[in-house]
Amino acid sequence: MTKEKPVILVTNDDGIHAKGILTLAETVKEFGKVIVVSADRSYSAMSHAITVKDPLRIKEVEERNGIHFYQTNGTPADCVKLALHFILDEKPDYIVSGINHGTNSSTSVHYSGTLGAAREGCLNGVPSIGFSLLSYDPDADFSESKKVIRSVLSETIKNGLPSGTFLNVNIPESKKLAGIKHCRQGNGKWVEEFIEREDPRGQKYYWLTGHFKNLEPEAKDTDEYFLEQNFATVVPCKIDITDFETLNKEIKYAL
Amino acid sequence: MTKEKPVILVTNDDGIHAKGILTLAETVKEFGKVIVVSADRSYSAMSHAITVKDPLRIKEVEERNGIHFYQTNGTPADCVKLALHFILDEKPDYIVSGINHGTNSSTSVHYSGTLGAAREGCLNGVPSIGFSLLSYDPDADFSESKKVIRSVLSETIKNGLPSGTFLNVNIPESKKLAGIKHCRQGNGKWVEEFIEREDPRGQKYYWLTGHFKNLEPEAKDTDEYFLEQNFATVVPCKIDITDFETLNKEIKYAL
Numbered sequence: 402m403t404k405e406k407p408v409i410l411v412t413n414d415d416g417i418h419a420k421g422i423l424t425l426a427e428t429v430k431e432f433g434k435v436i437v438v439s440a441d442r443s444y445s446a447m448s449h450a451i452t453v454k455d456p457l458r459i460k461e462v463e464e465r466n467g468i469h470f471y472q473t474n475g476t477p478a479d480c481v482k483l484a485l486h487f488i489l490d491e492k493p494d495y496i497v498s499g500i501n502h503g504t505n506s507s508t509s510v511h512y513s514g515t516l517g518a519a520r521e522g523c524l525n526g527v528p529s530i531g532f533s534l535l536s537y538d539p540d541a542d543f544s545e546s547k548k549v550i551r552s553v554l555s556e557t558i559k560n561g562l563p564s565g566t567f568l569n570v571n572i573p574e575s576k577k578l579a580g581i582k583h584c585r586q587g588n589g590k591w592v593e594e595f596i597e598r599e600d601p602r603g604q605k606y607y608w609l610t611g612h613f614k615n616l617e618p619e620a621k622d623t624d625e626y627f628l629e630q631n632f633a634t635v636v637p638c639k640i641d642i643t644d645f646e647t648l649n650k651e652i653k654y655a656l
Numbered sequence: 657m658t659k660e661k662p663v664i665l666v667t668n669d670d671g672i673h674a675k676g677i678l679t680l681a682e683t684v685k686e687f688g689k690v691i692v693v694s695a696d697r698s699y700s701a702m703s704h705a706i707t708v709k710d711p712l713r714i715k716e717v718e719e720r721n722g723i724h725f726y727q728t729n730g731t732p733a734d735c736v737k738l739a740l741h742f743i744l745d746e747k748p749d750y751i752v753s754g755i756n757h758g759t760n761s762s763t764s765v766h767y768s769g770t771l772g773a774a775r776e777g778c779l780n781g782v783p784s785i786g787f788s789l790l791s792y793d794p795d796a797d798f799s800e801s802k803k804v805i806r807s808v809l810s811e812t813i814k815n816g817l818p819s820g821t822f823l824n825v826n827i828p829e830s831k832k833l834a835g836i837k838h839c840r841q842g843n844g845k846w847v848e849e850f851i852e853r854e855d856p857r858g859q860k861y862y863w864l865t866g867h868f869k870n871l872e873p874e875a876k877d878t879d880e881y882f883l884e885q886n887f888a889t890v891v892p893c894k895i896d897i898t899d900f901e902t903l904n905k906e907i908k909y910a911l
Contacts, residue, residue: 458859478703581909637902640763
């Protein structure tokens, strides 16, 4: 029996009320049946964390415009696991995560809950894509994002994704994008700027903040470069992180 | 001015009282000056999560056998950031994380707080290594682990590590290891086995548990294979997770 429409699981790390996930869910609904499973709070910078020491719960919240919304108390990666195990009748055809309110380009991919969910989908054999907008504004303008989502999901439906590969899509907040570039992950790092304060008992505490530093400012083939040029970027990312170049050096470790 | 001894930052995801971190700190002390900075609780499966919505705190706990111990309320990656920013006078020469009580081989690297700390060290330009023992026993036998730590750290001091590469070391719990293998990350996944219960109010909740499935049981060059053969394994891991094979397909995304 052929299915009429693909089943698309939508998740994020900002919760089900974020403008980003609503935009994503409405846009991918043009392609199939959509189920939203997300956290009951914001889980920014949760990376690929999963919950092993606390019980997990699932709550069916509502059905709106043909989309079912579920909340869990888990991380983005937990949401994918719970959806696959308890909520969906069958394995979804695609998992999309986002649209994150904030960049996940370059090495930010490693901190991102949005991309943690996409990687979890990929580990479960489902073609998975994480979308992020380069704006932290809760009311950000996602109008160009919809075009990017349609393009990237269409290509993914047409060509599939290799097993063990997921996509990291970043989108400048722009009234008119220059295009979409398939490119490599740039090299960069977050430079910490801790804000130091004192609590009423005289104890110091610190807020983690910082700015991103592009460590390859001359490179013209990275996501960082193309984002600066007003392109959306698509970086294909691997589950297998082995450094084969170093491996081929055949270093011998004696016992 | 040449430094007398290298400075080695030690962290983990099980807290400063775990047998694993004490074994690691005592062993690497043979190579340099050791500072331990770890979390005030267990942070298993925290991946590369960082704390952006809560204030962070640091507490100097004690000095024992020439080793200074600090606790923070942050994740393993936070501990690295806090140590670099507030605790250490200068950038450490090496960062070692672990010894984790439990495996981080194959794709478990993505869930691991131990490896999240090592990746954070690598992002900060410090040669970094995560160590894990294939036993969840809090009183596990780490005697062979010490030999592995000495070997891998010696080689790292001798040869350095490429920028953007960190090491994922896994060690079987064995009275006598067969040796140490430099090898690639195996492909596998955790198969969830949620335990379903009901709380006193009749609401369902779930405990996440499961078992690891080797998806390449025939392969004889993976960490999973060599661990089964009683070898410790060293997988060089990359920060850059771009899938260049897929990238070279030159897929065009229309806007």
